[in-house]
Amino acid sequence: MLASPIISKAAATFAGRFIGGSDNGWAVQFMTGRMPKPPLPPNRGPSPSPALQRAVVALQMGQIVEAERLAAEVLKANRNDVGAASILARALMIQNRNEEAIAPLERATRRVEDPGLETLLGAALGGAGRQNEAIDLLRRTTARRPPYLPAFQALAGQLHAAGRIDEAVAVLENALVLAPGSLEFQLLLAQLLPQRNERGRAREILEKLRTAAPGHPDILAALARVLLLDGEYAAAADLYRQVVAQRPDDPLTRLSFSASLLEMGDRAAGEANLRLALRGRPQMIGRATAALTMSSHGRFFFRPSGFAKFLS
Numbered sequence: 001m002l003a004s005p006i007i008s009k010a011a012a013t014f015a016g017r018f019i020g021g022s023d024n025g026w027a028v029q030f031m032t033g034r035m036p037k038p039p040l041p042p043n044r045g046p047s048p049s050p051a052l053q054r055a056v057v058a059l060q061m062g063q064i065v066e067a068e069r070l071a072a073e074v075l076k077a078n079r080n081d082v083g084a085a086s087i088l089a090r091a092l093m094i095q096n097r098n099e100e101a102i103a104p105l106e107r108a109t110r111r112v113e114d115p116g117l118e119t120l121l122g123a124a125l126g127g128a129g130r131q132n133e134a135i136d137l138l139r140r141t142t143a144r145r146p147p148y149l150p151a152f153q154a155l156a157g158q159l160h161a162a163g164r165i166d167e168a169v170a171v172l173e174n175a176l177v178l179a180p181g182s183l184e185f186q187l188l189l190a191q192l193l194p195q196r197n198e199r200g201r202a203r204e205i206l207e208k209l210r211t212a213a214p215g216h217p218d219i220l221a222a223l224a225r226v227l228l229l230d231g232e233y234a235a236a237a238d239l240y241r242q243v244v245a246q247r248p249d250d251p252l253t254r255l256s257f258s259a260s261l262l263e264m265g266d267r268a269a270g271e272a273n274l275r276l277a278l279r280g281r282p283q284m285i286g287r288a289t290a291a292l293t294m295s296s297h298g299r300f301f302f303r304p305s306g307f308a309k310f311l312s
Contacts, residue, residue, distance in 0.1 A: 048083055049074060049081075051070050051073060051074050052070070052071065052074045052081070052083055052084055052087065054070050055067045055070035055071040055074065055084070055087045056087060058070060059087055059090060059091060064091050064094050064095060065091075067087060067090075067091045068088060068091035068092065068095075070087075071084045071085075071087040071088035071091060072084075072088055075088055075104065079107070080111060082108045082111060082112055082114070082117065085104040085105060085107065085108040085117075086105075086108065086116075086117060086120065088101070088104050089101035089104055089105045089120055089121075089124060090120070093120075093123065093124055093127060096127070098123075098124045098125075098126075098127030098128040099124075099128040101124040101127075102121065102124050102125060102128060102130075105117060105120055105121040105124055106121065109121055115141050115144055115148035115151055116148065116150070118137060118138075118140075118141040118151070119138065119141055119148065119150050119151045119154050121137060122134045122135075122137045122138040122141065122151070122154050122155070122158065123154055125137065126154075126157070126158045126161065131158055131161065131162050134154075134158045135155065135158050135159060135162070138151055138154050138155035138158060139155060141155075142155055142171070142174075147175075147178045147179075149175060149178070149179055149182070149185075152171055152172065152174070152175035152178075152185070153175075153184075153185075153188065155168075155171050156168040156169075156171040156172050156175075156188065156192075159171060160192065165192065165195050165196055166196070168192060169189065169192055169193065169196065172185055172188055172189040172192065173189065176189065183209060183212060183213065186205055186208075186209055187205075187206075187209060187218060187219060187222060189202075189205065190202040190203075190205040190206045190209070190222055190226075191222050191225075193205075194225070194226060194229060199226050199229055199230060202222075202226050203223065203226050203227075203230075206219060206222055206223040206226065207223070210223060215242070215246075217242075217243045217246045217247055217253075220239045220240075220242055220243050221239070221240070221243045221253055221256070223239055224236045224237075224239035224240045224243070224256065224260070225256065227239065228256065228259060228260055228263075231263075233260050233261075233263040233264045234260075234264055236256075236260040237257060237260035237261055237264060240253060240256055240257035240260055241257065243257075244257050244273075251276075251277040251278075251281055252277075254273050254274075254276055254277040255273075255274070255277045257273050258270045258271070258273040258274045258277065261273065
């Protein structure tokens with residue numbers, strides 16, 4: 001189940017500090033309302049129009065503006081086209097226009113009962129800052145039977161974003177009761193547990209996942225994070241090195257790798273990886289600064305300009 005590249009987005013920055021990695025994508029994307037992306041609602045009428053089919057292809061190809069345009073045209077001609085509403089909403093949400101995505105999704109969910117649409121609406125509400133509404137909606141969706149598992153992921157994400165960690169853990173544990181074989185939910189739970197200071201439990205889960213899916217970067221990154229928090233810097237660095245080899249352009253993993261190296265006292269390698277993580281990414285300056293200054297073998301700068309110059 002972990003073969004899908006989508007799972008690489010299902011990890012989180014739960015430490016609340018500079019510790020990053022592939023495990024950060026879940027917080028950044030999923031928990032901010034930009035994920036999950038539930039499948040399209042089932043076809044409830046005639047086959048999709050050619051225009052809607054082109055909109056789907058455009059969305060899959062990353063042609064977001066074109067997908068938005070085509071879906072909007074279909075929806076203008078037929079306000080009852082649920083598929084067009086879904087595609088339009090997705091295109092808007094990818095552009096961080098969550099507020100605009102809410103209206104077409106609300107209209108669609110009033111016309112059909114579909115947990116995928118409801119989950120998408122929950123993500124849009126959360127992304128628009130309407131977190132309580134998102135949580136209420138997603139709780140209703142998770143109560144449906146048969147269960148729609150992406151709704152559990154979305155609900156856990158919204159609860160985490162609201163700082164309701166215990167409730168988020170409970171949602172994931174409930175999901176595992178319904179789908180005990182889900183490696184994805186086990187991974188998500190293990191990524192969340194350290195925030196409740198349950199690193200031992202997280203580590204046990206991750207070691208089992210590592211056996212089930214050897215070399216999977218998300219599992220390695222999550223386990224490395226636990227090791228880093230536990231002060232096992234060399235072991236953490238070894239795992240992060242494996243992840244970086246698979247994902248050399250992942251700046252968050254590289255920051256975590258740098259943190260491990262700095263804590264080991266390998267300042268040269270740590271600082272070199274910080275430079276690679278920061279290169280062309282000015283938005284990473286805060287995380288990189290924390291990684292360098294918070295390490296027991298790091299550096300301190302009186303001015304931000306000094307740090308930027310040092311890593312340039």
